[in-house]
Amino acid sequence: MKRRLYLGVLIAVAFNPVLLFAAQGNYTTGGTGFEHVHALGIDADGRTLFLGAHTGLFRRENGGRSWQKVALPASASHLDVMAITPDPKNSKTIYIGAHEAGVLKSADGGVTWKEINSGLGGVDVHGIAIDPNDGKLHALVRDKGEGIYRSTNGGGKWIRVDDGPGGEVKGLYSVNISTGMGGIFLYAPTAEGLKRNPDCF
């Protein structure tokens, strides 16, 4: 009987990567494991799929099926990851936006991370857009300090440039369509539909 039970557990683990996490002690929440998913992002090389959720940041390599939880700085170990923005020109650079920790940046493909919040008026970040032409960043902050912030040095310093779409905003994306005014468009999924605005604030 014990042997049959053991075999059953082995089969269940083999066909369910989340159970495998639980079995390894890496990841122990129930259901699918992620709870509420907020974001997906793929690195510039197309090799790593990142997933942001209420339970943190996860990664999966080369089309595989097993997810690894990404270790984030201790000061923000239980991040609600709202946005994932890979640099389209550098596969090692990834930005994430989090509910209570602002913007975090990795320059080594997601191995190590640091908070880059200098100049942000708040740390509830729901979107990060990167201009594919020059790498300029826009971060969308909700609640305290609400608005859109711009950084022209990879997140080293942020400056508030606009009030933003307001309300329940789900993300922020730069789209390489010329506005005819010297900039491109920012798109924002929101509770009131998809909105867009020129980024030349």
Place this chain on the structure above:
Amino acid sequence: MGGLPTNRTVNGFAVVDPKIMYVAMRDGLFKSTDAGETWKRTGGELKNLAAVAINPKKPNEVYVATMDGKIYMSADAGMKWKKQQ
């Protein structure tokens, strides 16, 4: 923005090209090929979507996540989908 369900939350967005766009909604996955002017539902019965992403090296490879963490992948720009988890 014709073709998207009105007064409904858009949860996720992804773009390639840049005229080809996808949005993830509770109502399903929608695709535009004209920079968001018009949208058509794609992805069959997919529902309760939280996020969408496109492989930058293979623009026809599209991933979606449902709100509760199920992952689906399409290798043909959203026509056929396979559950991955």
